[in-house]
Amino acid sequence: MVPEINYWAVLVATASSMLIGAVWYARGVMGERWARLAGVDLEHPSRRPLWPMITTVLMSFVTAWVLAGAATIAWHFYEGSYLWASVVTSVTLWAGFTAARFITHDAFEGRSTRLTTLNIGHELLTVVVMALIIGAWPPAAL
Numbered sequence: 297m298v299p300e301i302n303y304w305a306v307l308v309a310t311a312s313s314m315l316i317g318a319v320w321y322a323r324g325v326m327g328e329r330w331a332r333l334a335g336v337d338l339e340h341p342s343r344r345p346l347w348p349m350i351t352t353v354l355m356s357f358v359t360a361w362v363l364a365g366a367a368t369i370a371w372h373f374y375e376g377s378y379l380w381a382s383v384v385t386s387v388t389l390w391a392g393f394t395a396a397r398f399i400t401h402d403a404f405e406g407r408s409t410r411l412t413t414l415n416i417g418h419e420l421l422t423v424v425v426m427a428l429i430i431g432a433w434p435p436a437a438l
Contacts, residue, residue, distance in 0.1 A: 299368035300435035306360045308433070309426035313356035320418045333411035356422075363389065363423065364430045371434075382431030386423040394419045401425060 321327045323338070331338045347372035366389060374381060393414045401414040 299365040299372075300437040301364045301368065302430070302433050302435040305430045305433040306357065306364050309360035309363070309429045310353065310357045312425050312429055313422050314353065317352065317418070318424050320417070320421070323425055326414060326418070330411070333408050333414065353354050359423065360426050360430065363426055367427065367430055368435065373381065377431075378434040379431035380430070382427040383424065386427035387420070390423045391418075394423070 305368050319325055321330055327338070330336070363386055364383070367378070367385045370385045371378050371381035398412055400421070402409075
């Protein structure tokens with residue numbers, strides 16, 4: 297069985313990810329701190345942003361799509377509020393996969409815990425906003 301998914305909500309959630317990233321990593325917000333911690337020279341980037349941006353859009357779509365499917369499965373299992381199922385699912389998946397993997401990889405790569413915290417904070421905000429969009433706009437079949 298394939299879970300019901302509202303693809304319009306997935307597309308809006310994908311766009312929200314791009315907006316959140318643009319604000320979070322802006323120079324006046326967390327951008328300069330992130331660049332310092334990550335060793336990135338904002339004045340002389342080592343690569344053009346086209347391919348990282350395309351990759352980000354594609355991976356944001358995959359994240360929103362998986363979240364929408366997982367939220368629907370969780371809602372079918374627990375019933376109740378679709379919005380709540382979406383938010384709880386997003387935080388659970390973030391903690392069990394995103395945060396756990398970031399922390400593990402960053403520990404082995406010797407990255408600063410401040411950088412790890414900054415990045416997983418961004419990811420948490422991103423998936424919770426995605427969940428709010430997806431949860432507020434359930435599939436028509438529900």
